[in-house]
Amino acid sequence: MPSKILHKKELIPGRTSLMVLDAPEIAAAAKPGNFVMLRVDEKGERFPLTIADTDKKNGTISIVFLVMGKSTAVLNSMKAGDSIADLCGPLGRATHIEKVGTVVCVGGGTGIAAMHHIAKGHHEAGNHVVAVIGARSADLLLFREELQSFCPEVLIATDDGSVGEKGLVTEVLAKRLTGDKNVKEVVAIGPVPMMNAVVKTVDPFGIKTTVSLNSMMVDGIGMCGACRVSVGGKTRFTCVDGPEFDGSQVDFAELTQRLASLKAQEKTSYDQYTCRCQSHE
């Protein structure tokens, strides 16, 4: 079943885009924390993306992606009106959401988009949601206005200080957690080093950190184990046991290594694509 791109917005030109996809069945069933598997065209590779938003009334989902290799580059070359070959979901376990008090949602880079859906879920459940987001500079910061539309607090950190605090999200986070006993949970989504750093930052406060992992996947439905990750010394499958896990139990070093396992092939594929693109220009 192909899925039509209804709307596309380049959030960071050439790098990060948002797409609204026509997917009524997925939209109807999707909950915060779920992901989809996509295949851009008939020769494409299946890859996962966390759902950034759903519109159940209009039957759409939103995805946000960073151009990292061939598949995302091809996806980014598509425009509204085009269709992607395959879209499958909603997959993975949904975020456990209940009314607990204050929840801090930390997002970095493209991870802010995925975090947005979870933050929205916590907000709708009646939690006081504090968003902590970070990027290198103001122009690279995603979903700031969307988060500001419902989060009572949106705290920002940028490397260059162009908006919010100059520094890392973990510094802003530590400051926010200090002295607030009402924070019941921290959710972190972003690059692996960021999630690892958030876990370390939160640990002394005795608060649970939930992380959403971006493991490599082939099928996304528990068939292959490409996405296996060590959690508390046990092997778990990100696709069916996750994608969210207790961050304090995750072996981030192993995750980092596993994400690099097909780097050479990914480069071959991307280089060949960009080379072909240039020769066509």
Add this chain to the structure above:
Amino acid sequence: MSNATNISPAKSRVEMRCQDAAERITNFKEVALGYSLEEAVSEAKRCIQCKKPRCVGGCPVEVPIPQFIAAIAEGNLDEAFRIIKSTNSLPAICGRVCPQEHQCEGQCVLNAKQNPVAIGRLERFVADHFIALDACGQMGEITCRLTDPNVKVACIGGGPSSITVAGYLAARGVKVTVFEALHEMGGVLVYGIPEFRLPKQGVVHKELNALTELGVEFKTNCVGGKTIRISDLFEQGYKAVFVGVGAGLPKFFGVPGENFNGVLSANEYLTRINLGRGYDFPNYDTPAYRGRNVTVFGAGNVAMDAARWALRLGAESVRIVYRRTKAEMPARKEELEHAEEEGVILTELVAPMEFHGDDKGNLKGVTLQVMELGEPDASGRRSPKPVEGKTTYLDTDLAVIALGTKANRVLLEETPELKLNKYGYIEVNEENETAIPNVFAGGDIVTGAATVILAMGAGRTAAKVIAKRIGVIED
């Protein structure tokens, strides 16, 4: 075909021609080449047409074997195909991947002289003849009155069991929709079994197209329990649901180092190559893992498939590493023979103790525990036990683990009303009905990992019951 009468019966089982081993490991094309008309007719004439044929009893989908063989012997391929298709929706596939030595051919009376009729090869010959004409739907036309168009049946999972249900019911005028989680129909036929044993474009797609012509609707990218739930299907007006979602979840050893890069499940290795067409990377985007010294752990058909793919993808050495000996290997004899001919090395009586990686986390070797055979276990096979303190080391940069699978819980978790057995598979009664009325199940999600034809047999059993339930007149 009139000259069939001039062809004499073969003296013994007619061998099937194969691509030469040295040649075939340099390409991805099918190894076995099939019979010519002369070969098929002379083999068919060996059948002694038993009055009480045991072969049919050995076939999970009850193909009228002596009848179709008699039709071949007369050179009447149309009739042979019609007879096969009357009970089997996927003859070109079954002719290739069924373990006939344990089923129809295993029951053949000529087996007494180790010379059973080559039933599988004959089935394949007939099916291929129609595939070549692009007419495999031609004989499957609706044989019953059309039932009420509102009487529709859903199948979850697009593998052999569901396809059989769909084929049986569609041929009787029932509207069937098959929901498949992946982007391509066929289940294990597409993601698991290699191109060189079962061509996708040339065979699988054509047999599926025949079902489309019968009116079966295939919906890909639909995950049972996620995109659609069983309860949704009844709400949408489906009168019965068949669950054939396969076994799924791969098993690992649970030894140290198993998460190093380069240690992967056979499911991952094969899915990348088969479903993702990773053998044609980078023309296709899904990369296959390519190893120099490949080790495959396990000794079933899946292990053979993985080992043989590794050779075709340019490995310098490929080893099957097994904790028992060749005699206990569960793979089909033909698969093992093909693998050995192609240069796969067998390393018996060892089991992995620990995988070792370099500083980047990439696999470089494995320490193996040396084993010996002890007393026979419950399955009758002599069980391996470690030889205390004796280990060996093997250099390997790609380890494929083919230990089998466990129940995939994606649909089961979302459907708590389904009763499961102690292994986590779906419990069904003798009619293959689950604890939920009008929900049937079959294939690996009921039995645990088994064969294509057993899944098809289960589908056929369920389809017959469904047909009765929804008021389709039985033929």
